[in-house]
Amino acid sequence: MVRKEISSSYTSDRNTSFFGKFTGQMIVALLILGLGSFVFLSVGARSISLEMIWNSIWSGSVNTDSIVINTIRIPRLLVAFICGIHFAVAGALMQGITNNPMASPSILGVNAGASFGLAIAMIAFPMASLNMTILFSFLGAGLATACILYLANRGMAKGSKVYLALAGTAISAIFMAITQALVVFFDVAQDMSYWTAGGIGGVRMEQVLLVAPWTLIGVLIALAISKQITLLSLGDEVVVGLGGKLTQIRLLAGLTVLLLSGSAVAIAGPIGFVGLIVPHMARYMVGLSYEKVIPFSAVLGAIVVIVADTVARVVSPPFEVPLGAVTALVGVPFFLYLANRKEAN
């Protein structure tokens, strides 16, 4: 009864004053995404005109440019979309359920866990299909999440937001060290270095199609529980007061995070900081309601990753800078800002 009143007053208040605005923001973001995609497709080792791109997508003509577009750039673009959506939504969920602005898949060690799972898959089943490696990636991410949740539920973590971030980096370091050791031990360093650097070059269309269902499932679950996430983000006391089911929602959200970051890491490697920054940008623009933050984060995440990947390709041709390095260059100053704000301690 009370819960209904408060939550409905919360959302309806937001809806009446912001709904129109939110739709507008979403349309603008999607337009930017569309424009960015065309730039993404035209820039690269071979520069291709926008007209050519349009033709090669819609007409069946076959020439060098259309082959480059259809077999290299479009899969890459789609993977960039998928990574952006996955990491951003996972980050938004994590920040919501932990009520901690520094939470994100890379900082809390989920990405490192997924890489660990991936390494195991490569060593144990070198011939495994992508779905199989994704499964291992999930398991690894799950292991890391279990570790971090265990630490988060110890008394200390609740007092300090910085503590959780530190514990996450420590877990990350552990998983990375184990991964490195395994990779050296079993001599798969060459295969693995591609992932650990975090790059999305050379992705094929089949891989994209295999991961796409996970995107759909993950985002749908995230949207379905977005209202409860909003409640969780208000803090434990509020949720308990409103009679919300803390544990189930946390568990479901945690599983969604695994799904999203695990599959993204399996296809693109641990690209850091997207999941940290994007939800902050989204909250700044559309407010605190996760019903808006989650879809908006998804679109923003895609924009951020395609911009970062475009930068990675053009900054020092003919070399390609690892995508993870580009996102880190933007992400680190932002993270420092978060860690040094007064309320962080």
Place this chain on the structure above:
Amino acid sequence: MHQGRRFTLWAIGLLIALAVMFVIHLGTGFSEFSYMDLVRIIAGYGTEWQERIVFDFRMVRSVLAICIGAGLALSGAIFQTITRNELASPSVLGVNAGAGVAVMLYIYFEPANAITTIWKAPLFAIIGGGLAALIIFRMSYRKGRSLSPMTLILNGIAVSTGIHAVQMVTMVTLSPDKFNQINTWLIGTIFGNSWNHVMVLAPIVAIGAIALYCYSTKLNVLNLNEETAIGLGARITKERVTFLCIAVVVAASCVAVGGSIGFIGLIAPHIARRLVGVNHRYYLPVTLLLGALLLLSADWLGQVIIAPDEMLVGIIVALVGAPYFLYVLARTRG
């Protein structure tokens, strides 16, 4: 007095352990020697080839492991004292990353030249490591408040991540040869150095250790809380900066030679404090011995664990060090 006796016992024990490990380390490698052979070769009765293996390949490595371990542990102890923070160490405070990027830039711009490299790399490492540490301290410092331990560490980790990203961006444009050289060095390895490296590193570590030992009373005072230290007449800021400089110079020189070996500077001082307490007169020597012993053992482990291949020592240290960091973190109050 009781503490003094404990110290003597531990110091002797660690010295013996170090000596034993040194011999084991010398006896390990690609070609097999029995310990009798080893004694014979060291005494000067081996063939030229055997002497070359034992002195120029293995002993250099053992001695360097001892120097680097001791140096990193020592500077870790100083970092932990002046920040009064159990989680501090050269690697989490950005010295490794800063030194790394400086040395990389140096390799990037200058063709490798055996004679100049030996002196210049540590110099660049010291500048880079010092700058990184300075930035991190300045960033975490709030006027009128004591350094927040957690924020300091988090800033250190974040700045290191940023530096690594810059490094990645530069590294992709390197030729494969240089890339491999830097990559191996970044993960941390003691292999492939010469006696010249020892000649550079050993004096720095030794001078640093002696200087710090002479000032152990001052360090004891700094370890107290700030008000008490000021009351006892310590000029906190000035002394902190001085000790910080010594610690950075020692750590950065070690990093320049051995690469980015993290966590030794965290673990060794921590264990030492458990063994002999916080009096720096006892604490520093034990830290030094422990650091040397730990790195020497880790390097030996790296050689035997996947023989005839070799696991980089940086990985071994991280495997032990990261869980230990988590353990210390779990005990620290924010």
